[in-house]
Amino acid sequence: MRCCGSANAAILAGVQPARETVFDLRLGDCVEGMGELEAGSVDVVVTSPPYNLGIGYRSYGDDAGRGEFLDWCHLWAAAVRRVLRDDGSFFLNVGASPKNPFLPHELLLKLRDLFELQNTIHWIKSITVEGRDGSTVSAGHFKPINSPRFVNDCHEYLFHLTKGGGVEIDRRAVGVPYQDKSNIARWGHTGGEDRRCRGNTWFIPYKTIQSRDRERPHPATFPVELARRCLALHGKGEGTVALDPFLGIGHAALGAAEYGAAKFIGFEIDEFYYGEAQRQVRALQEEPELF
Numbered sequence: 343m344r345c346c347g348s349a350n351a352a353i354l355a356g357v358q359p360a361r362e363t364v365f366d367l368r369l370g371d372c373v374e375g376m377g378e379l380e381a382g383s384v385d386v387v388v389t390s391p392p393y394n395l396g397i398g399y400r401s402y403g404d405d406a407g408r409g410e411f412l413d414w415c416h417l418w419a420a421a422v423r424r425v426l427r428d429d430g431s432f433f434l435n436v437g438a439s440p441k442n443p444f445l446p447h448e449l450l451l452k453l454r455d456l457f458e459l460q461n462t463i464h465w466i467k468s469i470t471v472e473g474r475d476g477s478t479v480s481a482g483h484f485k486p487i488n489s490p491r492f493v494n495d496c497h498e499y500l501f502h503l504t505k506g507g508g509v510e511i512d513r514r515a516v517g518v519p520y521q522d523k524s525n526i527a528r529w530g531h532t533g534g535e536d537r538r539c540r541g542n543t544w545f546i547p548y549k550t551i552q553s554r555d556r557e558r559p560h561p562a563t564f565p566v567e568l569a570r571r572c573l574a575l576h577g578k579g580e581g582t583v584a585l586d587p588f589l590g591i592g593h594a595a596l597g598a599a600e601y602g603a604a605k606f607i608g609f610e611i612d613e614f615y616y617g618e619a620q621r622q623v624r625a626l627q628e629e630p631e632l633f
């Protein structure tokens with residue numbers, strides 16, 4: 343499968359779009375699948391594994407014992423480490439629940455012998471900003487929690503893991519304009535460009551949809567923009583080879599195409615989700631203006 347990257351997204355990311363993203367989507371277990379890939383052949387991994395929080399996936403049972411789950415995570419993360427280049431980036435998206443608040447941290451500690459934690463990014467799904475004039479702006483979506491104990495959960499973690507902790511990234515590719523433009527001339531490091539590092543809070547709302555069954559038939563996706571932004575932050579450009587071991591319905595694949603990556607590899611164990619990922623990639627190829 344091949345696909346043209348979206349010019350707008352690529353320009354935003356500071357990269358020229360690759361003429362074609364080559365897709366290699368495979369139905370099957372990711373540990374076995376990654377075993378077939380060449381060592382050190384992948385630049386960026388962006389993934390969201392099952393979180394063991396009892397999510398109702400179609401075929402995967404998301405309710406193993408905690409120790410068994412963490413051992414399995416270590417197994418697939420070791421496979422990720424093997425296929426990742428030494429200067430590669432592994433973006434691991436994990437959420438928690440009020441009943442399992444330690445899960446993301448336990449997982450991270452379990453992977454400590456495999457990766458350094460280079461950056462912790464907070465994927466903000468919903469936020470309310472209060473202006474000095476008393477006005478409020480609320481944006482994004484979240485699943486309300488009806489509880490006298492817990493506040494609504496409006497974020498997930500995005501851990502940026504690398505082999506040595508010193509991988510150079512392209513901060514300004516995902517940067518934002520200066521609020522105070524006088525900073526552009528005042529600070530030499532700007533190089534005269536109106537763009538600063540965005541920081542580690544990324545507000546990326548889910549797309550508003552009319553029909554879940556038709557438009558997002560999966561219980562636990564991340565937005566396409568989240569994957570695109572990870573690739574842009576890694577900053578390898580149009581030669582990027584990207585991988586998502588837990589493909590779901592293919593949002594990382596769409597993000598890789600939007601970035602203009604050279605190649606995207608994905609594994610998904612469930613036939614229905616795999617079929618949907620293929621359908622979405624094909625739709626992007628045929629009607630890129632709809633994305």
Ligand SMILES: C[S@@+](CC[C@H](N)C(=O)[O-])C[C@H]1O[C@@H](n2cnc3c(N)ncnc32)[C@H](O)[C@@H]1O
Pocket residue numbers: 370371372373389390391392393399401402560562563564565587588589590591592593594609610611612615
């Ligand atoms: C959190 S979801 C990923 C969703 C994806 N990020 C998206 O936006 O569509 C995790 C996915 O991993 C799949 N999965 C579970 N075990 C797997 C395995 N051993 N190999 C490949 N995929 C697996 C599940 O079926 C599920 O679709």
